[in-house]
């Protein structure tokens with residue numbers, strides 16, 4: 428009874444007031460569990476309206492337990508988590524940091540915030556994540572050129588983990604530290620372990636389009652309590668322990684609000700359901716499009732299970748009879764949102780001056796790749812609409 432009421436309320440919350448019955452299908456909209464209002468009300472009524480409080484503490488504990496990493500720090504964004512990760516590792520001006528080129532700009536921006544310089548590494552066509560062999564060569568190459576290479580930012584793409592056994596070997600060989608950009612991979616696994624425990628530090632995002640959301644927020648996790656304690660201090664303006672305001676290093680205002688942490692707890696409680704729903708949607712797209720010529724899917728790596736945050740297809744324009752952009756426009760014409768796969772960083776005007784190892788694999792994925800609506804509340808009927816519109820784009 429309570430459960431049914433909760434579901435109805437959740438459904439009402441998802442539909443904007445006054446929207447027609449056939450509404451726009453978004454790429455990855457928020458999906459309330461139904462407990463958000465109750466927990467946010469508690470945050471308000473208890474008057475913990477601050478970037479600290481009992482919901483922040485509980486959210487950190489609950490996420491830490493779920494990902495199996497001892498220490499967690501709730502922050503205002505995934506980008507802030509990446510920035511603090513690199514900062515507490517001592518990365519700064521004069522250092523170089525390797526980064527997956529196929530990613531969202533935040534991964535590389537965080538490197539620039541520290542004053543360090545990124546260099547980009549192509550992905551492996553079999554996983555769409557950073558190519559470990561190429562990374563090995565790239566670090567050696569930058570070292571030979573005199574660069575002080577200090578760290579690697581490895582990005583778990585569209586909910587699929589990188590091959591961390593291979594990356595850890597490369598990083599150990601070159602004595603560089605590994606940072607996991609797990610913004611897209613909460614709920615995924617690598618060799619049976621939850622995503623987030625594969626590197627010295629990992630960053631999650633709870634932005635509105637991610638698998639669970641606080642409307643905006645992030646979390647930094649790590650096994651080393653000193654690193655997380657330092658990040659915690661930096662996230663609150665780096666106050667020294669003193670009754671007055673005492674500062675000896677540059678701090679930031681990066682903490683998560685207690686109100687948003689309440690939202691996060693309501694969302695985290697249903698993470699398992701959300702992963703199952705997205706994986707089901709992914710499997711259903713594969714089944715529905717199995718006979719579509721020239722359409723293939725992002726491969727699932729054998730070493731783990733992705734959270735299927737976004738389902739991505741590759742379009743062979745000759746075989747399908749339309750290219751990726753024609754399909755995107757055909758979907759948009761019937762009010763369905765789809766997005767090209769991330770434009771690689773080495774092709775971005777902002778990062779065009781930085782070194783890149785390889786680049787053709789990710790450039791081709793950008794040219795041919797399309798992310799389809801993948802929200803965990805997507806109904807079969809809505810998904811059928813997406814598939815019909817996609818097929819109609821072919822001029823065959």
Ligand SMILES: *Cc1c(COP(=O)(O)O)cnc(C)c1O
Pocket residue numbers: 503504505506507530531533534582608610611631632633634643644645
């Ligand atoms: C979303 C995302 C981020 C940034 O997270 P925010 O919470 O939006 O700051 C970083 N890296 C990747 C790969 C992302 O997808």
